[in-house]
Amino acid sequence: xxxxxxxxxxxxxxxxxxxxxxxxxxxxxxxxxxxxxxxxxxxxxxxxxxxxxxxxxxxxxxxxxxxxxxxxxxxxxxxxxxxxxxxxxxxxxxxxxxxxxxxxxxxxxxxxxxxxxxxxxxxxxxxxxxxxxxxxxxxxxxxxxxxxxxxxxxxxxxxxxxxxxxxxxxxxxxxxxxxxxxxxxxxxxxxxxxxxxxxxxxxxxxxxxxxxxxxxxxxxxxxxxxxxxxxxxxxxxxxxxxxxxxxxxxxxxxxxxxxxxxxxxxxxxxxxxxxx
Amino acid sequence: xxxxxxxxxxxxxxxxxxxxxxxxxxxxxxxxxxxxxxxxxxxxxxxxxxxxxxxxxxxxxxxxxxxxxxxxxxxxxxxxxxxxxxxxxxxxxxxxxxxxxxxxxxxxxxxxxxxxxxxxxxxxxxxxxxxxxxxxxxxxxxxxxxxxxxxxxxxxxxxxxxxxxxxxxxxxxxxxxxxxxxxxxxxxxxxxxxxxxxxxxxxxxxxxxxxxxxxxxxxxxxxxxxxxxxxxxxxxxxxxxxxxxxxxxxxxxxxxxxxxxxxxxxxxxxxxxxxxxxxxxxxxxxxxxxxxxxxxxxxx
Numbered sequence: 001x002x003x004x005x006x007x008x009x010x011x012x013x014x015x016x017x018x019x020x021x022x023x024x025x026x027x028x029x030x031x032x033x034x035x036x037x038x039x040x041x042x043x044x045x046x047x048x049x050x051x052x053x054x055x056x057x058x059x060x061x062x063x064x065x066x067x068x069x070x071x072x073x074x075x076x077x078x079x080x081x082x083x084x085x086x087x088x089x090x091x092x093x094x095x096x097x098x099x100x101x102x103x104x105x106x107x108x109x110x111x112x113x114x115x116x117x118x119x120x121x122x123x124x125x126x127x128x129x130x131x132x133x134x135x136x137x138x139x140x141x142x143x144x145x146x147x148x149x150x151x152x153x154x155x156x157x158x159x160x161x162x163x164x165x166x167x168x169x170x171x172x173x174x175x176x177x178x179x180x181x182x183x184x185x186x187x188x189x190x191x192x193x194x195x196x197x198x199x200x201x202x203x204x205x206x207x208x209x210x211x212x213x214x215x216x217x218x219x220x221x222x223x224x225x226x227x228x229x230x231x232x233x234x235x236x237x238x239x240x241x242x243x244x245x246x247x248x249x250x251x252x253x254x255x256x257x258x259x260x261x262x263x264x265x266x267x268x269x270x271x272x273x274x275x276x
Numbered sequence: 277x278x279x280x281x282x283x284x285x286x287x288x289x290x291x292x293x294x295x296x297x298x299x300x301x302x303x304x305x306x307x308x309x310x311x312x313x314x315x316x317x318x319x320x321x322x323x324x325x326x327x328x329x330x331x332x333x334x335x336x337x338x339x340x341x342x343x344x345x346x347x348x349x350x351x352x353x354x355x356x357x358x359x360x361x362x363x364x365x366x367x368x369x370x371x372x373x374x375x376x377x378x379x380x381x382x383x384x385x386x387x388x389x390x391x392x393x394x395x396x397x398x399x400x401x402x403x404x405x406x407x408x409x410x411x412x413x414x415x416x417x418x419x420x421x422x423x424x425x426x427x428x429x430x431x432x433x434x435x436x437x438x439x440x441x442x443x444x445x446x447x448x449x450x451x452x453x454x455x456x457x458x459x460x461x462x463x464x465x466x467x468x469x470x471x472x473x474x475x476x477x478x479x480x481x482x483x484x485x486x487x488x489x490x491x492x493x494x495x496x497x498x499x500x501x502x503x504x505x506x507x508x509x510x511x512x513x514x515x516x517x518x519x520x521x522x523x524x525x526x527x528x529x530x531x532x533x534x535x536x537x538x539x540x541x542x543x544x545x546x547x548x549x550x551x552x553x554x555x556x557x558x559x560x561x562x563x564x565x566x567x568x569x570x571x572x573x574x575x576x
Contacts, residue, residue: 007377014366094361097327098378098418099351275290276329 004108005115007100011082012112018078025074029123032067033131053228055135058147062224062246064128065154068120069221072158075116076165080178083109083169093276106268109166117158121151153220153248160217160256160263167263170270189214216255222246278305279341280426280457281326286335288321288481295321297481298335303426303459308452310468310489311461312567313478319461320358322478323430327355340425351379354419355428360411364404368395368414371403372421379422389417393447409440416447426457433467445470469563477570484570492566496533499542502555509551528555 012018038049054063086092095105132144165182172178189212196205209215226235227246281303288296296318303309311319324330326337328346339349362371369386376383390396393413398406406414412432419427429448433441448471452458462468468475469489476486485492503509506529513522513531521532539558546553561569 003377003380007374010366010370010374010377011363014363014370016365089363090359090361091363093329093357095378096329096347097350097355097357098375099347099349099353099380100378101328101345101347104347273331275324275331 001111004104005111008082008108008112012078015082015085018082021074021078025071025120026123028071028074029068029120030127032064033127035067051135053137055131057132057136057138057144059224059227060128060132060136061147061150062221062227064124064131065150066221066224068124069154069157072120072161075120075158075162076182077175077179079113079116079162079165080169080182081175082112083166084173084175084178087170087173090276096276102271103268106264106271109267110163110264113162113166114159116162117155120158121155124154125151149248150221153253156253156256156260157217157220160213160260163260163263163267164213164217167267170267186214210252211255213259216252216259220248220252220256279303280305280339281459282338282341283322283326284336286322286325286337287333288318288325288330289333295481296325296478299478299481299483301476301483301486303457305425305457306455307474308458308472309460310472310475311459311478312463312465312468312475312563314463314571316480317463317478318481319463319478320430321481323355323357323428323459323461327353327357327428329357351381351422352425353428354422354424354426355430356412356415356419356432357428357430358434360415362403362411362414362418365402367400367402368406369399371414372418375418375421381422385421385423389420390414392420393417394443409436409443412436412440412444413447416444420451424456426459427451428459428461430461431463432460433462433464465562465564465567475563477567479571489563492563492570496536497558497560498530498532499539500555500557500559501529501531501553502527503546503551503553505551509546512546512549512551 012022035049035054053059086095092105096102100108129144133139136144138144165178168178168181169175172181189209192212193205193209193215196208210219222244224246226244279302283302284300286296286299287294299318299322311322313319321330325332326339326346328350339346340352363374366374368390372386372389373383376386387396387399390399393416395410395413395417398410403411403414416429416432419429432448433444436444445467448458448460452471458471460468460472472489474487475489475492477484477492501509506524506527509529510522510524513519513529518534518537519531520534523530539556542558543553543556
C-alpha cells in the first residue's frame with residue numbers, strides 16, 4: 001500500500017500544475033479563517049462576521065465543512081487530470097507493462113482519493129478547532145466535540161465526489177472533456193428533478209433526487225446559513241420560521257458510499273475491458 | 277532448457293478482424309528471437325497480449341512455466357512497445373526511479389543504466405525535451421533496470437535516423453552478448469537477421485514459421501552464374517534434375533539447388549560440358565529471400 005502511495009505521490013508532486021492546484025487548495029482552506037476578519041465599522045453600523053456566532057462550537061463544524069467543500073473542485077481537476085494524463089501520455093500502458101496489475105492501478109488511484117479526502121478532513125478539523133477556540137462563545141469540551149458527524153460527512157462526501165471524478169477521467173480519457181461531463185451531469189440532475197417535479201406524483205421527485213450521485217453528496221451537509229441564530233432572529237421578526245433538519249443521516253451516508261463503490265467498480269471493469 | 281514464455285493457440289479478434297489467429301510458440305532462455313512480419317501482421321498485438329495490455333479472445337499464455345501471475349512475471353521482464361511512454365514533465369532520472377518503484381527493485385541501478393545507454397549527462401533534463409532517439413534509449417535503460425530475464429523490443433528502431441538506428445542495434449548486440457534473452461519484433465529483415473538466432477514469422481495473424489533462422493527453408497542455396505553463351509547454359513541447367521528453378525535477370529542467371537552441390541564440383545561439371553563460366557558465386561538465401569518465398573508460398 002505504501003509503495004502504491006509513493007508511486008502516486010511521485011507522479012503528482014513532480015507535475016507542476018498538480019502541485020500548484022494542491023497547494024492552492026490547502027491555502028484556500030486556510031483562508032476560511034479570514035472570514036473572521038470581515039468587519040465593517042461604518043459609523044453607526046457595526047458588523048463583525050466572527051461575532052455573529054458562525055465560529056461557535058458546534059456550529060462551526062457544520063459551517064466550515066460546508067464552505068470547505070466548495071473548494072473541492074480544485075482537487076477534482078487534479079484527480080481528473082491525473083487519470084486522463086495516464087491515458088494521453090500512454091503511461092498507463094507502460095505502468096502495466098512494467099508490472100503493475102490493473103487492480104493495483106485502480107487501487108493506487110483510490111488510495112490517493114482517500115488520502116486527499118482524509119488530509120482535507122484533518123486539515124479542516126484543525127483549522128476549525130483553532131478558529132473555534134479563538135472566537136467561540138462556548139469552550140466546554142463536551143460542546144467542542146459534539147456534532148463531529150459533519151467531519152465524517154465531509155470525508156465521505158469528498159471520497160464520493162473524487163471517486164466520481166476518477167471514474168469520469170477513466171471513462172472520457174481527456175481531462176477537459178471529463179470536467180465538462182461533470183458540469184453536464186450536474187445539469188442533467190437538475191433537469192431530471194425539474195421534470196419529475198412537473199410530471200410525476202408528489203414526493204417522487206424528491207425521492208429520486210435524493211439518490212442521484214451529485215445531489216446525494218450535496219445532501220450530506222445541508223446549507224448552514226439559515227441555521228445561524230442571527231439569521232433565525234431576523235426571520236422570526238418578519239414572521240418566517242425555519243423547520244429544517246440539518247443533521248447528517250446514516251442512510252444519506254450509505255447512498256454516497258454506494259455510489260463510491262459503484263464508481264470504483266466501474267472504473268476497474270472499464271480498465272479491465274479496454275485494450276490499450 | 278528453461279522456458280520463459282509459452283503461447284498456446286492465442287487468438288485476438290478486433291470486431292470482425294482477426295489480428296492473431298491460433299498462434300503457438302515458446303521462448304527458451306538464452307536465445308535471441310525475432311518476430312517478423314509486415315505491418316499489421318499481429319506482432320504488436322501478440323506482444324500486447326503477453327504484456328497484459330491487450331485482452332485475448334481465446335487461447336493461453338504463461339510466463340515462467342505458469343508459476344506466477346502475469347503482473348508478477350512482468351516485473352522480471354523488460355519491455356518497450358512501439359513508442360517510448362514516460363511522464364513528460366519528469367526528468368529522465370525521476371522517470372526511471374518511478375519504474376523502479378513499480379517493479380519493486382531498488383533504484384541504485386538508475387545511474388548505471390543511464391550510463392549504458394549514454395544518457396547520464398542528460399539525466400536531469402525533462403523527458404519532453406528529449407529527441408526520439410534519446411527517448412528510445414531511455415526506454416531501453418528503463419527496461420533494463422531490473423536486469424530482466426527477457427527483453428522485449430517492439431520496433432525499437434522505428435522512426436530513428438541512421439545514427440540512432442546504429443546506436444540502438446549496437447546496444448541490442450551488447451545486451452544479447454551478455455546472455456539476456458531477447459524477443460525482437462520488427463518488419464525490418466536485416467535487423468532480425470543481424471541479431472536473431474530464432475525467428476517466428478507472422479502474416480495476417482497466422483504463424484508461417486517458427487524455429488532457427490538457418491533452418492527456415494530446407495534449402496541448399498543457389499548459384500549466381502554468368503558466361504558468354506547464356507542460352508546454352510540455361511538449357512544445360514534446365515535438363516539437369518539437380519536444379520529446381522532457373523531464373524535469368526539482366527544476364528545474371530540464378531540456379532536454385534535441389535540437393536547439395538559445392539561450387540568447385542559444379543564448375544568442373546560445366547567445364548566438362550564445354551561451358552566456361554565468367555562469374556560463379558554460391559550463396560544461401562538471405563532472410564529476405566526466404567521470407568518472400570515463405571510468404572509467397574502461403575498466399576498461393
